[in-house]
Amino acid sequence: MHVMQYEITLPAHYDMEIIRKRVATKGHLLDGFPGLGLKAYLMRERADGSPVNQYAPLYLWATPEGMNSFLRGPGFQGIVNDFGRPVVQHWTGLAYEEGPAAAAVPRSATRRRIRIPEDEPPAFAVEKALAAHRQLAHANGVVAAAVAIDPRHWELLYFALWAQDAPGASGDLFQVLHLSAPHRAELSRGQQW
Incomplete structure (x- = not known):
């Protein structure tokens, strides 16, 4: 699994309805895209307490x-x-899991990025990350x-899709405007490290 995201940060007074309309009219175009496990059309806006207006599909x-x-x-x-x-930021997948609300349409998403300290062995950091991921996924x-x-x-x-507003989750909070998931079933489950 490969994870990819780009962020389009927009002016503070940008009409975010433009992004909503863009996703409403074009989001379905990837609903059958070959090789795509899932694409979450993510948006966050200052009106909801975000520090920025941003369109950031993952x-x-x-x-x-x-x-x-x-x-x-x-x-x-x-x-x-x-x-x-x-x-275009990209990461190598370490693990993927379907959660307890796997059948629901996601309403929100969380993303948390953490730098591994230089003095921490990468294998140790990954093992800790996998343990935290298992807890989050459930x-x-x-x-x-x-x-x-x-x-x-x-x-x-760390990335999670939520069936409701993420309850007290840490990291950046996004609205999910649409989910394209043509090959979601083909995403390898469990640990990939």
């Missing part, structure tokens, strides 16, 4: 070919044309959860 890819095809295709080029070319209201690592920056990423 992808879990079942295959690297799917990710590569998307990045060279018309969908991503549309983002580039409308907002400029964003930095929390009430979780639709699905993933943990991943960026070994270039030694950063861990």
Whole structure:
């Protein structure tokens, strides 16, 4: 599994209804995309207490070919044309689990990024991350959860989709505007490290 996200930070007074309409009219275009485990169309806005207005879709890819095809295709080029070319962050999957609310349509998502200290052995940090992930994945209201690592920056990423507003979850909180999940069943479950 490969995790990918880009963030489009918008001006403080940007009309976020534009993003809602964009997702409402174009979100379904990836509902059958080859190699895509899931794409959560994420948004956060200052009106809800976020420090920024941001459109930040997050992808879990079942295959690297799917990710590569998307990045060279018309969908991503549309983002580039409308907002400029964003930095595409990516992580290698460590684990993925369906949660207790797996059948629900997600309403919110949380993302937490943690740098691994230079004096901490990577294997030890990953084992701790996997334990924290298992706990998160089994929390009430979780639709699905993933943990991943960026070994270039030694950063861990925790991601969870929630059936309701995330109850007291730590990290960045997003609204889920749409979920495309054509190959969700093909995402490898459990530990991948």
